[in-house]
Amino acid sequence: MTNRIAVAQAHPQIGDVPVNVATIRRLSIDAHAAGARMVVFPELATTGYAFESRDELADALSFGDGVAEIADLSAEIGIIIVTGYAQIRDGIALNKAGLFENGELRGDYVKTHLWDTEKELFTAGTSLPPVVDTTVGRVALAICYDLEFPELMRHYAVSGADIVAAPTNWPAGFEAPTHYGPFNGEMLRAMAGASTNRMYIAIACRTGIERGVDWVDNSCVIDPDGYPITALFDGEGLAMAEVDTAISRNKNISERNNVLGDRRGDLYVTDER
């Protein structure tokens, strides 16, 4: 089953949920018009990223977190929307990814690996949600730094994911030396996660400078061979890719090798000693 999906490189405005939801609406309409059946938006696409305090984030969310509007958009436009968003629950701030299909929040995930100052602002998730069976295949949710944990990628592969949809904000400053091509280290690690598990990984990154923080952009869809089949290196826009679940469900890489079957789970000891 082949379907077109999109990653949307958006430029969220810090603290302005209505403007950011309008951007999600506009780019979702464009993605749908271009034939995409799913579109992925960046991490914290509804609120922006560089908040100085939990109170400031709470203020931004005081007139709504955008979730109901995005759910409605998924039904109105007829496209699966995956987006990063923020919520505050019982005084705790959460960095989340939601999958919206036909007006419903069908997958909801709280980021489990927090990056740097996020640890001051957000509380990490305590569970991994099930993979969501959608019209484009089985979709798992991850957010940015999560992609750098091979254990999580394996968890999702073993859970049957065809696509890891990953709202992301890759900060500038970790780019590869230029002779490695225009790929930041995080992208190289995601490429390995895709190929060692034979999954697609759809990464939507933000663009634009926010409070002095710059980003590498580099939204992309990586295929099960581990190479980006589409990428958007700079500025706002959409990148499209065809995903074929017949490819992601075939874990064989030679006549006698299978990326999951060849594991030697009896041998690895990976807890702290």
Place this chain on the structure above:
Amino acid sequence: MTNRIAVAQAHPQIGDVPVNVATIRRLSIDAHAAGARMVVFPELATTGYAFESRDELADALSFGDGVAEIADLSAEIGIIIVTGYAQIRDGIALNKAGLFENGELRGDYVKTHLWDTEKELFTAGTSLPPVVDTTVGRVALAICYDLEFPELMRHYAVSGADIVAAPTNWPAGFEAPTHYGPFNGEMLRAMAGASTNRMYIAIACRTGIERGVDWVDNSCVIDPDGYPITALFDGEGLAMAEVDTAISRNKNISERNNVLGDRRGDLYVTDER
């Protein structure tokens, strides 16, 4: 502690152990003369790779497997030698990596993830040897396809490895599309293994065509940031790199992030379900 190490891209002659041990001797002397304190050789560097049967391999080993000579070389030259080699034990063929220091076989490993037709010829290992504390740092052993299992790289990182020394024979045919630079997919996955664990990975590949099989060459040393700091893209020779255990023992990647400490071992379920 900074030390120079080398990876030796050799061209083993199939079935000719004495010639191959002479090559190991010559390149080890060259590596030592260039200041290296450890040199890594390819997978099955003593025998060559493309055997048609276990009997043919047994014939090649009938006058000795080269192990005693290589152990002696490590003492005579005064360099740690890591090499791939073959042995037959109780009728079972083994694809091994040995670490020789001061005349002793200090680390010995049987490949645990066999590639394609190796499964017809060899029996996989059933254990992972301890990391070896050497004068260049703590060295773990892996062979070729082993590098593509993030679980194994984690195992070695948690076991305290500074360097994964990896005798390798990467076959041609899995190269990246040219716009990704001269890196085959296996190298990209090794780069992710190095950076997600903050270890060095020293990969020695073979060169030369053997029975119609061509190889990508691409011997390299990858640093804990995940990029090759030395590489040899074609032909026989040595590539040198400085390895600093102060770098490989620092697992922090931001003020608040640590590649091992940030793992959420309570969450991942990676066995088959």
